[in-house]
Amino acid sequence: MTSSPDFPDSGDLFPVVLRRPLFLYLFASTGYAVSEGVVFGAFVPLLAALLEERQEKAARWLIPLVGAAVVGWFAHYYLASRALTLSSDWRRDLYTRVGDKLLTLPLGWFESPRGRQVPQLVTGDVTRAAGRVFIWQELIVAVVTPATIAVFLIAADWRMGLAALVVVPVALAALALGNRFTTRAEAAEHAATAEAGDRLVEFASAQATLRATGQTATGRAALDEALQAQHRAARREVVGSLPGQYLGEFGIQLAFTALLLTGVLLATRDDLDPARMIALVVLGISLLRPLSAMIGLSGADREAKASADRIIELLAVAPLPEPVSPRAIAHFGIDMEKVRFGYQEDTDVLRDLTLTIPPGSTTALVGPSGAGKTTVTRLIARFHDVTEGRVRVGGVDVRDLSSSDLLAHIAFVFQDVYLLDGTLEDNIRFGNPDATHDQVRDAARRARVDTVAARLPDGWESRVGEGGKLLSGGERQRVAIARALCKDAPIVLLDEATASLDTENEAAVHEALAELSADRTVLVIAHRLDTITRADQIAVLDGGRVVEVGPHHDLLARGGRYAAFWRERENAQGWRLAAKSS
Numbered sequence: 049m050t051s052s053p054d055f056p057d058s059g060d061l062f063p064v065v066l067r068r069p070l071f072l073y074l075f076a077s078t079g080y081a082v083s084e085g086v087v088f089g090a091f092v093p094l095l096a097a098l099l100e101e102r103q104e105k106a107a108r109w110l111i112p113l114v115g116a117a118v119v120g121w122f123a124h125y126y127l128a129s130r131a132l133t134l135s136s137d138w139r140r141d142l143y144t145r146v147g148d149k150l151l152t153l154p155l156g157w158f159e160s161p162r163g164r165q166v167p168q169l170v171t172g173d174v175t176r177a178a179g180r181v182f183i184w185q186e187l188i189v190a191v192v193t194p195a196t197i198a199v200f201l202i203a204a205d206w207r208m209g210l211a212a213l214v215v216v217p218v219a220l221a222a223l224a225l226g227n228r229f230t231t232r233a234e235a236a237e238h239a240a241t242a243e244a245g246d247r248l249v250e251f252a253s254a255q256a257t258l259r260a261t262g263q264t265a266t267g268r269a270a271l272d273e274a275l276q277a278q279h280r281a282a283r284r285e286v287v288g289s290l291p292g293q294y295l296g297e298f299g300i301q302l303a304f305t306a307l308l309l310t311g312v313l314l315a316t317r318d319d320l321d322p323a324r325m326i327a328l329v330v331l332g333i334s335l336l337r338p339l340s341a342m343i344g345l346s347g348a349d350r351e352a353k354a355s356a357d358r359i360i361e362l363l364a365v366a367p368l369p370e371p372v373s374p375r376a377i378a379h380f381g382i383d384m385e386k387v388r389f390g391y392q393e394d395t396d397v398l399r400d401l402t403l404t405i406p407p408g409s410t411t412a413l414v415g416p417s418g419a420g421k422t423t424v425t426r427l428i429a430r431f432h433d434v435t436e437g438r439v440r441v442g443g444v445d446v447r448d449l450s451s452s453d454l455l456a457h458i459a460f461v462f463q464d465v466y467l468l469d470g471t472l473e474d475n476i477r478f479g480n481p482d483a484t485h486d487q488v489r490d491a492a493r494r495a496r497v498d499t500v501a502a503r504l505p506d507g508w509e510s511r512v513g514e515g516g517k518l519l520s521g522g523e524r525q526r527v528a529i530a531r532a533l534c535k536d537a538p539i540v541l542l543d544e545a546t547a548s549l550d551t552e553n554e555a556a557v558h559e560a561l562a563e564l565s566a567d568r569t570v571l572v573i574a575h576r577l578d579t580i581t582r583a584d585q586i587a588v589l590d591g592g593r594v595v596e597v598g599p600h601h602d603l604l605a606r607g608g609r610y611a612a613f614w615r616e617r618e619n620a621q622g623w624r625l626a627a628k629s630s
């Protein structure tokens with residue numbers, strides 16, 4: 049892998065409007081780096097004059113040198129502020145592009161491993177990639193200043209110059225090798241620290257389960273093991289990075305010794321004036337000084353480039369294709385025709401699935417775990433596109449609807465409702481930001497959220513905590529139903545809560561669901577028996593297709609898959625009721 053900055057490769061990521069300012073900035077940085085080298089070069093006659101006690105000559109060199117140093121200081125300040133502006137403009141542009149991109153991606157993509165990494169990408173990678181502006185500038189200085197100094201050294205004494213040029217590659221190789229040792233040791237320690245952090249979070253989150261099952265000691269053992277591994281890795285990091293650091297130091301010392309030896313040799317043979325020799329050795333040291341920075345910077349650039357690559361990868365993800373001339377929804381019915389779909393290319397989750405949901409009716413979707421019930425709801429909302437067949441909403445293939453129009457017609461109530469850390473009212477308004485105060489309160493009342501507000505200390509102004517943690521599962525689902533009512537979408541996709549609710553919550557959720565279902569097209573992944581029996585039709589999903597469909601009594605009378613499922617559920621319910629009453 050090359051360690052040089054590869055600005056042209058990242059060209060795609062760098063905004064076109066900033067290219068000219070960036071080019072000018074890098075050009076100015078090169079000029080600054082050369083001038084720094086010139087200042088060092090001019091230092092030789094000054095030092096030589098001082099050592100020869102020729103004060104007048106020294107003063108002649110001192111004035112322009114001080115002037116150049118002051119100008120250099122201002123130039124450095126100006127360049128640093130330019131870098132800050134360019135980097136933050138680039139960062140802003142990246143945020144906008146990543147944000148715009150996220151809006152075009154299929155919702156299903158966010159559930160993929162890469163989709164789940166979006167928060168890290170937004171918080172870390174964007175800043176690291178935009179920070180390359182600073183790295184490029186520092187790298188230019190780290191390369192161009194020593195190169196300019198080398199020219200002065202050769203011009204002043206070609207033998208000293210040659211000695212410096214021969215030792216530079218040796219020093220660089222030693223530094224690079226040393227850096228590799230250090231990086232490897234650090235990477236192992238980072239991995240072990242991340243693992244220990246994960247185990248600690250897991251141990252804390254699993255407390256209820258561990259205590260309930262008496263497994264606290266087992267859980268603790270896994271944590272202890274991870275902490276010990278982290279401790280061992282930290283020790284190995286210290287021991288493992290030492291040779292790297294010494295190797296780097298050794299490289300620089302070697303180069304310095306070679307330069308000094310050459311100088312002493314030339315001076316003792318009267319080939320070089322001693323005062324000039326000392327000045328040239330000092331110049332040689334200033335040539336070697338930036339080398340270790342160069343190695344560190346190329347490592348930093350490698351990391352920043354990896355961040356830039358991850359952003360490029362995200363920007364290259366195929367967007368959800370939008371129709372050129374979107375059609376309009378004619379009614380609120382849904383039908384799925386001969387649908388085939390799988391998350392992975394070679395594994396079908398749904399095969400030949402056909403299902404019709406008439407407008408304004410409620411369909412309960414039942415079937416074994418993993419049968420594809422959630423997948424059906426995702427395909428209706430076009431989280432993914434089908435492999436074969438079609439999904440129509442309002443008589444129109446979802447691929448011919450604009451995604452904003454499709455989603456405007458659908459309200460979701462998921463099982464794992466995510467609430468924002470705001471007030472109850474904020475969370476309900478989230479369904480429809482334009483809703484009036486009365487509309488929000490009305491939705492809340494119909495979803496039985498008013499009783500939740502009444503029990504909270506600050507009423508409607510109470511905050512619900514991050515993710516809604518201050519509310520119970522049933523209360524969270526009531527807020528989600530209020531949100532859907534507030535949105536007032538004609539189609540509702542609902543995943544009923546499986547967690548057992550207390551009697552009060554169960555009744556409230558039920559009433560809220562009844563409100564939500566009235567006059568809407570509802571597809572509910574049903575877990576409760578009375579939700580199933582009240583549905584206009586029940587679709588039984590098995591093996592990736594709908595195997596039976598019809599109203600409860602018809603399906604029971606058929607004595608097929610549904611009848612067997614119903615008997616099983618009734619027995620389980622009977623068992624639970626018996627267990628409760630005993």
Ligand SMILES: Nc1ncnc2c1ncn2[C@@H]1O[C@H](COP(=O)(O)OP(=O)(O)OP(=O)(O)O)[C@@H](O)[C@H]1O
Pocket residue numbers: 159160391392397415416417418419420421422423424
């Ligand atoms: N994002 C995903 N990526 C890969 N596979 C997935 C994804 N989501 C679901 N699956 C797989 O697809 C199959 C159907 O899952 P789905 O969640 O639709 O079933 P389900 O009937 O809703 O199950 P449950 O009742 O347990 O929630 C399962 O084998 C599941 O592992």
